[in-house]
Amino acid sequence: MHSNTALRVIGEHGGEVDLVAAEWAAGEFLRALGVATDSESLRRTPERMARAYAELFTPRPFDLTTFPNDEGYDELVLARQIPVRSVCEHHLLPFVGVAHVGYLPGDRILGLSKLARIVEHFARRPQVQERLTKQVADWLIDQLHPKGVGVVIEAEHTCMTLRGVQAIGSNTVTSTLLGTLRDDARSRQEFFALTGVHS
Numbered sequence: 001m002h003s004n005t006a007l008r009v010i011g012e013h014g015g016e017v018d019l020v021a022a023e024w025a026a027g028e029f030l031r032a033l034g035v036a037t038d039s040e041s042l043r044r045t046p047e048r049m050a051r052a053y054a055e056l057f058t059p060r061p062f063d064l065t066t067f068p069n070d071e072g073y074d075e076l077v078l079a080r081q082i083p084v085r086s087v088c089e090h091h092l093l094p095f096v097g098v099a100h101v102g103y104l105p106g107d108r109i110l111g112l113s114k115l116a117r118i119v120e121h122f123a124r125r126p127q128v129q130e131r132l133t134k135q136v137a138d139w140l141i142d143q144l145h146p147k148g149v150g151v152v153i154e155a156e157h158t159c160m161t162l163r164g165v166q167a168i169g170s171n172t173v174t175s176t177l178l179g180t181l182r183d184d185a186r187s188r189q190e191f192f193a194l195t196g197v198h199s
């Protein structure tokens, strides 16, 4: 048996991207909004829109490598200020912010950079922040079987800050706590103290 295991993670949520159809539709969309696309500057905008959204909706595969927790480390492992870039599924406008992802190790631990990759993986699709938060936490429970998981995301939604109520500078905070981090008040307090988010 190998001393570590690697699990290939690929997109599981859906269909192929049809760039040609997306480019055509983007052109129609702009014309319907009264945006002419016949100038030199805008001529390739439908193509650029199609490519930009295709990139935002396509998770990059990564290898989830876990290692045996030989030292028996049983304190919180926390990655703070992981960048979050996603697109709200209600307006298809970006929301950006940071995630704090922590876990209490069980028998296995994770390469630290992987916590950021997991956040990116679930962010690359039309999302709502609440679901994104829960998906990251659930996935860690399923794949790593830790004693507890905590995920906090703070993000600014441009559908709130650029339009509508124009609540400039407002942040939305969501959190999911599972296992010991949910059930044990001291673990929970430690997690929130280290993330700098008030529970």
Ligand SMILES: [Zn+2]
Pocket (backbone or CB within 6 Å): 088, 089, 090, 091, 092, 093, 157, 159, 160
């Ligand atoms: Zn929205």
